[in-house]
Amino acid sequence: MREIIETIMAGEGSAAPDLSALGRVPVPPTYRGVVVRADETGMFEGLATADKDPRKSLHVQEVPTPELAPGEALVAVMASAINYNTVWTSIFEPVPTFAFLRRYGKLSPLTARHDLPYQVIGSDAAGVVLRVGAGVSKWKPGDEVVAHCLSVELEDADGHDDTMLDPQQRIWGFETNFGGLAELAVVKANQLMPKPRHLTWEEAACPGLVNSTAYRQLVSHHGAAMKQGDVVLIWGASGGLGGYATQLALNGGATPVCVVSSPEKAQLCRQMGADLVIDRAAEGFTFWRDAHNQDAGEWRRFGELIRSLTGGRDPDIVFEHPGRETFGASIYVARRGGTIVTCASTSGFQHEFDNRYLWMNLKRIIGSHFANYREAWEANRLISSGRIHPTLSRVYPLEQTGQATLDVHRNRHQGKVGVRCLAPAEGLGVRDPELRARHEEKINLFRGE
Template identity: 55%
Template sequence: MDSLTEAVLAEAPAEELLRSPLPSAYTAAHLRAEDQRIFDGAGDRDVRRTLRVGPVPMPELAVDEVLVAVMASSINYNTVWSATFEPVSTFAFLERLGRQGGPAARHDLPWHVVGSDAAGVVVRVGAGVRRWQAGDHVVVSCVQVDDQEPATHADGMLGAEQRIWGFETNFGGLAHYAVVRASQLLPKPPHLTWEEAASTMLCAATSYRMLVSDRGARIKQGDIVLIWGATGGLGSYAVQLVRNGGGIAVGVVSSEEKAERLRAFGCDLVVNRAEIGLDRDISDDPKATVEAGKRLGRIIRGRFGEDPHVVFDYIGKATFGLSVFVVRRGGTVVTCGSSTGYQHRFDNRYLWMNLKRIVGSHAANLQEQAECNRLFRLGHLVPTLSAVHPLADVAEAARLVQTNRHQGKVGVLCLAPRPGLGVTDRALRDRIGEDRLNPLRGAPTAEPGGSPAAAEPAEAEPVH
C-alpha cells in the first residue's frame, strides 16, 4: 500500500496528506479499447467479460481539477453501456474529447476508467481551485461543464460541452482515485457512511430535476405521479421526492417481491406490470398499448378517482406509449432515458388533443445537485442502497444491474476497507434512525433469467 493511501485510511490531517507522494499508478475498474469487438456475434453482452480491475497510470491534474481518494462508488446503468460498447463505444467519446487538446488530451487513452458516482477525501487540488482543500469529505456530481461557455450560466445542462464524468470522460469513480473538476464537488452528508453517500448523487439529483426543478415537471402538493421502475435507482428516489412534496406516488414494478418492498417503502399505490399486460413487449402494438393504458388508468382512478398529473419514465420504448396515453389532460410526461429502446411509438392524438407535455431531462445542474444534497443532509431523503460489493467484484455488481436482479442502488467499496465507515455526525444518524436510512438494505437479488419484456434497468442516462 502506498503512503498516501495509508494516510487516507488513517484519517491523517491535511498536512500529512499533502506530504505523502502521489502513487504512480492506482487500482481502477476499467475497459480496454482492444475489447471493443469482443461481443461481435454474441447474444449476451455480459459485462463480466470486459470490466477489468487493475492498475492504471495516475494522471496529472489540470488547474481546475481535484484528486479524490475514492472511499466508495456505485453502479449506474451507464457503466453497463460502457462495458457492452452499446449503443456506441465510449472510447469514441474519449477520442472526441481528446481532440480538444491541452488537458483534455489526457482522456484519449486505450483504457477507460468508468464510474459516475463517488464519495471520498480530497487529497490534491489544482492551482485554480478555491473552495476545496485536502482532507475535505466530498460527494461527486456526475456532471462536467465548461464554465466559459455562455449557456452554462443559464443552465449547466444546456452547455454543448456538458459531459457525464466516468462515461463521456476518463478517470471515473470506480477506482481508488478519481480526477474531477472542482465544480463537481459537494459536501458529503456527515451522517452517511461512505457507501451510502456514494449511492445518491447521480440518481437522486436526476430524479430531483425531473420532478421538482422548474426545468422538469414541477410537482406540487396532491399531484398523482406514476413512476415506472419504482424500485430502481431513479425510481426509488422519485418515490421519496413525490411523498416529501405532498404528492401521491404510484409505483410500477416487475415482480411481487419488488411490490412488497415498495409498499414497505411508503408508496401510495403499487402496480405489478403483469396486472396491466406488460409481462410481454407490446410497444409495437398500438391496440394492446391502449388496452394496457385503459387497465392502468382504471387501477389509478379506482384508488384516487383521478388520472396521474405526471408520469416519470426512463424505461423508454416499452412504456412510453402508455405514459402518453395514461397521463391526464394537460399533464406531463418527463423522461431522462430509454433503457428498453430509444425509438418510442405513441399515438400523437392523445398528446396534442389533450394538451399534454413531454419534457426531456438529463442529469442535473450544480444548483439542483446542491439542493438535492441538502435534502440528504437534512434527513429528508435517504439512500436506497440494497447491496455493497468490493471493487474486486465490480463486474459481478454491474452484472446485477445489467440483468435487473437488484433493487435500489448497488454500492462498491473502493478504498474503504469495510462498510459502515465515514460517519462524522453520529447524533444526526441516530436521530434519523438506522432503519429509516437503509430501507432497501439486504433486499434479495433475483435469480438470473426472467422475461426481457419485464426488464426495467435501475437507471438509464441518455447517450449523446
C-alpha cells in the same frame, strides 16, 4: 496507496477528523481502476444485449495517475456505485464510449489526456480530496466529499443559464476518463459536494447520479416542477432511479403511484411510505402485442387501475425512464395538460405513441438529463439533512465490479449497488451518529434486498 488509507482511517470514529495531512502524502504514480479497453469493443458482436456479460469487458488494472489541470481535484475514492451508464459502457451500447473520449480529446492539450486506449469508468464517488489544481479555492486536501457527474467547460454562453445546456456538457466517467470506479479519480472542482456526515462511504457514494437526476426530472423547474398534491406515476419505483423519485414525491407533498414488477418491490415502496402501488407483473400488463404493435386496450386498463387507486385522478406527472416498452402507455395515462418527463430508455430508445393523446389533450413531453450543479447540490442537501435516504442494497469490492454490473444489467438488484474502492470494510466514515440513529431504519431499508 497504503499511506493514504492509513491517514484517512486515522480519523475513523471522530466527529471532525483532521485529514489535512493527506496534502503531504505523496501521490502514487499509479492506481487501480475499473477499465474498458478500446481493442475489445467488438467482443460482443452478434450477441443479443441481454447476453452481453460485463464480467468479460470490465478489468481492474493499474493505470498511470494523470496530472491535474487547473480547476480540477484528485480524490481518494473510498466507495463508488453502479449506474446504468456503467452497464452501457461495459457492453459497448449504444456506441463504444471511446468515441466520446476521442471527441473530448480534440478540445485542448489538457482534454487530450482523456483520449487513451483504456477508460476508467464510473459516475459516482465518495472520498477525500488529495490534491487540487491551480485556481481551486473552495476545496482543499482532507475535505470529505461526494462527486456529482456533470463535467462542463462553460466557455460558451449557452451554459450560463443552465449548465446542462453547455455545448461541452459531458457525464464524467461515461463521456470522460478517470471516473469513480477506482482508487483515485480526477474531477472538476465544481463536481464536488460535502459528504453527508451521517452516512458510510458506500451509502454516501450511491445517491449522486440517480438522486440528482430524479431531482431535476421531478422537482426542478427545468423538469416537471412537481408541486404539493400532484399525482406522480413512477415507473420502476423501487429501482436505482425510481427509489429516489418515490422519496422526493413523498417528501414534496405529492402522491406517488408506484409501478413495480414483484411483491418484494411493492413491499419496499410501501416501506418508503407509498400507499398506491401497482405490481405490473401480477396484473399481467402487456403493452405490446408483438414487436411492432402496441395494445391500446392495455393502456386503457392501466389507466382505469390508476384511477381506481387515486379516487378518479389521472397522473399530473409521469416519471418515465423505461422508454420503448412503456412510453405509449405513459402518454395515454397522463392527465389532460399533464407532463411526461423522461430521462432514459432502458428498454429501447425508439419510442412509439399515439400522438392524438398528446396534442388533443395538451400534454407535454420534457426531456431531462442528469442535473446542473445547483440541482445536484440541492439534492445532496436533502440527503445530508436526512430527508431523502440512500437506496443501497448491496456492496461489492472493487475486484468484483464486473459481477456488480452484471447484477444491474440483469435487473437482479434493488435500489443501488455499491462498490468499495479504498474503504477496507463497510460501515466506515460516519461522522454524525446521532443523525444516523434517527434514520437508521430508512437508511437500511434496501439492504439485503
